[in-house]
Amino acid sequence: MALDPAFLEELRARTPIAAVIGRRTKLVRSGRNWKACCPFHGEKTPSFYVYDDHFHCFGCGAHGDVITFVMQSEGRGFPEVVAELAAEAGLEVPRADPRQRESEQRARDLAEVLELVQAAWVRRLHAPEGRGGLAYLRGRGLSDETIAGFGLGWSGDGRGGLLEELRPRGVTPDLLARAGLMRVDEEGRPRGELFFNRVTFPIRDRRGGLVSFGGRILGDGQPKYLNGPETELFSKRRVLFGMDRARAALRVARPRGAPPVELLVVEGYMDVIALHQAGFPGAVAPLGTALTPEQMEALWRLAPAPILCFDGDGAGQRAAVKAAETALPLLSIDRTVRFCTLPEGEDPDSLLRARGAGAIAALVEGARPLSAVLFDLLTRGVRDPGPEQRAALRRRLAEAAAMVADKGLAAEYRSTLLDRFFETYRRRPGGGPRKDGAVRRSVVTMDAAPFGTLAATEERMRILTAILLRHPALLPEVEDAYCRLDLPPALGRVRAALMDAASDGVPMDAGALAAWLDEAGLGEDRAAVLSARPLPMAVTAADDLMAVDVAQEWWHFYALMNVRQFGEDLRGDTERMCAGTLDERAWASLRPRLLAWEALRRGEVSVDEA
Secondary structure (H helix, E strand, C coil): CCCCHHHHHHHHHHCCHHHHHHCCCCCEEECCEEEECCCCCCCCCCCEEECCCCEEECCCCCEECHHHHHHHHHCCCHHHHHHHHHHHHCCCCCCCCCCHHHHHHHHHHHHHHHHHHHHHHHHHHCCHHHHHHHHHHHHCCCCHHHHHHCCCEECCCCCCHHHHHHHHHCCCHHHHHHCCCEEECCCCCEEEECCCCEEEEEEECCCCCEEEEEEEECCCCCCCEEECCCCCCCCHHHCCECHHHHHHHHHCCCCCCCCCCCCEECCCHHHHHHHHHCCCCCEEECCCCCCCHHHHHHHHCCCCCCEEEECCCHHHHHHHHHHHHHHHHHCECCECCEEEECCCCCCHHHHHHHHCHHHHHHHHHCCEEHHHHHHHHHCCCCCCCCHHHHHHHHHHHHHHHHCCCCHHHHHHHHHHHHHHHHHHCCCCCCCCCCCCCCCCCCCCEHHHCCHHHHHHHHHHHHHHHHHHHHCHHHHHHHHHHHHCCECCHHHHHHHHHHHHHHHCCCCCCHHHHHHHHHHCCCHHHHHHHHHCCCCCHHHHCCCCCCCCCHHHHHHHHHHHCCHHHHHHHHHHHHHHHHHCCCCHHHHHHHHHHHHHHHHHHCCCCCHHHC
């Protein structure tokens, strides 16, 4: 049975060819692609290359897609391989249906109609009736070569001329309506051309097949830009304008020393076309909507880290937030996104005309990772947060990191976001970040400490960590201060794991935490923290019969690292609490710090030790 080409295309799109081939032969990166020694003939030097949707061996000539590879490498038949790959991709193989041939023929008919319309609109652009459209495109800086390369056209006045022109070729109103080129009434009957008095932009799928059109009206009419409706050939959420050309550009070998082609996502047709003309052939754009998961998957099949380029205005910021929300659940260690932000009031097309290609190149070169952009988006407008706002902000950052499905990667995002949170909003007398905008130093930095105090400082950090390993329920109370310490690498790994355990809902008792750390591969680091002696009673106490105030002892060792700063922070927090409404929870947090400070003042431990 012949299968629906649309089903096979969906199967190929959902089945990463590199992952399938990588199960059978070792692949190594070669630029944006992969290479290996050919599994179909013996060779010592790799000549077998894997691209986003096909493989090719330059030695023996083997070539094909993911289905072909499994068939050739395992000697299996087409139906069996399709069934297996479909099951892995979560697809159901279409059953034999007498209507299938009819459906396939209808799709071919629509594709032919679209090509006939495209040819007609290109002719009209260069006829007298298209003079205004051609002048508009040239006025936007497009060369005749670019206009022809993208197949731009002119739709005409929409008074039935298109249908009359194509009727001799067997094109009917019903075919035009099914192709998305005529409006229909409530009963589904064609009632006039959809595109009129518009410059037209052919929309192609990633293989270059024409699936729909977009149009831009001249003058002040609305909507300014118009896309064709969903049809049997066109799914707006799966297609990106310019994807076929970007895909081809990303495959071409670059001259030695030439910068790589970047996959750059912008907002509109004209942005894409202007960027291609200016030497950025990896530009694509969604079709008037926010990026969808399907479009993100299509981008990642071409490049592991596409760059999303948004305007610097409020709408651009909202688009960036939406794109980040879409990307986060789909991230993996092999695929991410980067962001670049245009100057406010500019789009790529206007920036090119005003400042040239160098301005775009600088933006691309400075593209920022998702973690940095995500922090800026979530903290936008936060200047001097109080305790409640800080807690809410930390929760938002942790929730954003938790959106990443890959647990290991989610932990890294959480660590990165919270590290920057503590750097940006460290507590000081009066609260909030410094007014001069400078980043405050942590309570103590190992590299900045005098040489003679390094050992004592590191020992106190170890003791603080040991107390938390034995009494993890204390972590929420001291997390802010603990995360402000610049720990040495081994202690830093344990701290990051403590945070991850709390985020993952691990029970906050010593036994459960120890088991979790050991399973995470941190058993040796945990043992090293607890094995050195001497350790304070808070760590060595076996049960609650020992009269040990764990929180007070933790703050005691914390204060010893910088007594003066600890006193200033404590004084400021006390004044703020007394100036407001006394809160039992705030007092419970403040009390052990006051007791630790009083012990230092009484001389139970010499302040000179700090």
